[in-house]
Amino acid sequence: MSRAVLYGRVIQSSSSPLFQRGYRYLSPPIPILPLCLSPLPLPLSLTTSVLHRDSAVELASSSFDSNDAVLPLNGTETEQQSQDKGERLPKKKEDGVVSDNRYKLRNGREVFEEKAYLVGVERKNHVQEFGIEESLKELAHLADTAGLLVVGSTYQKLTSPNPRTYIGSGKVSEIKSAIHALGVETVIFDDELSAGQLRNLEKIFGGDVRVCDRTALILDIFNQRAATHEASLQVSLAQMEYQLPRLTKMWTHLERQAGGKVKGMGEKQIEVDKRILRNQIGILKKELESVRKHRKQYRNRRFSVPVPVVSLVGYTNAGKSTLLNQLTGADVLAEDKLFATLDPTTRRVQMKNGKEFLLTDTVGFIQKLPTTLIAAFRATLEEISESSLLVHVVDISHPLAEQQINAVDKVLSELDVLSIPRLMVWNKVDKVSDPKKLRQEAEKRDDVVCISALSGNGLQEFCNSVQDKLKDSMVWVEALVPFENGDLLSTIHQVGMVEKTEYTEQGTYIKAHVPLRFARMLTPMRQLCVSQP
Ligand SMILES: Nc1nc2c(ncn2[C@@H]2O[C@H](COP(=O)(O)OP(=O)(O)OP(=O)(O)O)[C@@H](O)[C@H]2O)c(=O)[nH]1
Numbered sequence: 001m002s003r004a005v006l007y008g009r010v011i012q013s014s015s016s017p018l019f020q021r022g023y024r025y026l027s028p029p030i031p032i033l034p035l036c037l038s039p040l041p042l043p044l045s046l047t048t049s050v051l052h053r054d055s056a057v058e059l060a061s062s063s064f065d066s067n068d069a070v071l072p073l074n075g076t077e078t079e080q081q082s083q084d085k086g087e088r089l090p091k092k093k094e095d096g097v098v099s100d101n102r103y104k105l106r107n108g109r110e111v112f113e114e115k116a117y118l119v120g121v122e123r124k125n126h127v128q129e130f131g132i133e134e135s136l137k138e139l140a141h142l143a144d145t146a147g148l149l150v151v152g153s154t155y156q157k158l159t160s161p162n163p164r165t166y167i168g169s170g171k172v173s174e175i176k177s178a179i180h181a182l183g184v185e186t187v188i189f190d191d192e193l194s195a196g197q198l199r200n201l202e203k204i205f206g207g208d209v210r211v212c213d214r215t216a217l218i219l220d221i222f223n224q225r226a227a228t229h230e231a232s233l234q235v236s237l238a239q240m241e242y243q244l245p246r247l248t249k250m251w252t253h254l255e256r257q258a259g260g261k262v263k264g265m266g267e268k269q270i271e272v273d274k275r276i277l278r279n280q281i282g283i284l285k286k287e288l289e290s291v292r293k294h295r296k297q298y299r300n301r302r303f304s305v306p307v308p309v310v311s312l313v314g315y316t317n318a319g320k321s322t323l324l325n326q327l328t329g330a331d332v333l334a335e336d337k338l339f340a341t342l343d344p345t346t347r348r349v350q351m352k353n354g355k356e357f358l359l360t361d362t363v364g365f366i367q368k369l370p371t372t373l374i375a376a377f378r379a380t381l382e383e384i385s386e387s388s389l390l391v392h393v394v395d396i397s398h399p400l401a402e403q404q405i406n407a408v409d410k411v412l413s414e415l416d417v418l419s420i421p422r423l424m425v426w427n428k429v430d431k432v433s434d435p436k437k438l439r440q441e442a443e444k445r446d447d448v449v450c451i452s453a454l455s456g457n458g459l460q461e462f463c464n465s466v467q468d469k470l471k472d473s474m475v476w477v478e479a480l481v482p483f484e485n486g487d488l489l490s491t492i493h494q495v496g497m498v499e500k501t502e503y504t505e506q507g508t509y510i511k512a513h514v515p516l517r518f519a520r521m522l523t524p525m526r527q528l529c530v531s532q533p
């Protein structure tokens, strides 16, 4: 069976109508299934990187039937053939030893480290939380995470972006010179560009230079890191939704080829392709819905175990997974890369006083987080909305900690979870120059705890604060629980904060903080309590 996959420079499948036309996506990669071919599940092994041509070829060739051709842009040559012509991509030696040190291991995959050049725009009269230099630094970190080699960057101050090229013509020429001087292969813009801007810039820069934007880069990282079926589906959905508006005007060359005689030819083709894409988006959404149902069932089962759920939220790289690992002995990947975690992991935390809570680690946030990603990851992020407490983990050693906090709050408000009680954790205190001063600062605020998730410092205080905060979200009850409801009593001991128990002839008299739903269950017993002396 043939499938078509279009990403970056590699186009798959000889039978795809899209492929036959030498289709070229600007970015990012999306696996596309032609209408007539097999529907979902998508070939998830193909969620490969737009930024790494060789890995794309490797994966493609391992994932397709042997009669599926691997073709480059013009649809006539394979990547290997291009290499044979002495083009840029370096060859690997027969024995697997890499002949060029630009091959790097990324996310368990060997990729060719393309040279990237970063471009930012500082908007005059525009309040930007992150200064342009910091934003570019973060973009460089993202590029590094994606496996690119950043060779330079530049930015421009503008009142408003140029509708054709986003930046001014002088800046475009400057970048063009840098491309030649530094051998740049990919130019990455710090803001989301329109289809027209991407296309115009690629045309101006010429040659094989690829232009992409921050959103495409983030989608690419998610693509590389998606390890579960659900994450892969969500990333594919986000990529397709990103791609849909960018199909505009990609077919005008058909009209030009026909000398303008067949007017609207390109227009029609866009419509066909948009329909294909929309169909696939629909199929993906259905598939995600069923995964989501499954997850809900699992979550309901988990809720039948009456332990409060605490979710870790925060900026990417703040140390959420490190904290989960320290507290629970979990083995979640924690590394100095952005978006190390995509899928939620939940573990039970046992406190010294015997109390327990479930701790969930989930995907990190970032400024300018693509809305398509938030929408696509809504199912995953539902974990957050169903927790008793949100622990906002902050990398307090980061120079832009304040801005990162605001960026996280912005996403939390988009997710409509600001009403859930929150505890702020200042992490990485071991990295700050004056930890003592920082602790004094934290003490002045009543909902901040200082920790070092890496060394384990402050974790006991953290657990106590979680317990206090959970208590705040509970309801105070005084009830007389009949002896035959012994199960309920032990549950209350587990999930609530019991202050007093007293055994009477009618049952056990308790005073406790309990979650709202238990308070409701205790209502009849609370009435009994009124007659208690
Ligand atoms: N010095 C120091 N480093 C830390 C601390 N906590 C985490 N780190 C490091 O920070 C980096 C990111 O940690 P993660 O736990 O992966 O961060 P995360 O918030 O889960 O990141 P994402 O999954 O990308 O959202 C890793 O290199 C950790 O070793 C800490 O308390 N002190």
Ligand SMILES: [Mg+2]
Pocket: 320, 321, 322, 333, 334, 340, 341, 361, 362
């Ligand atoms: Mg993580």
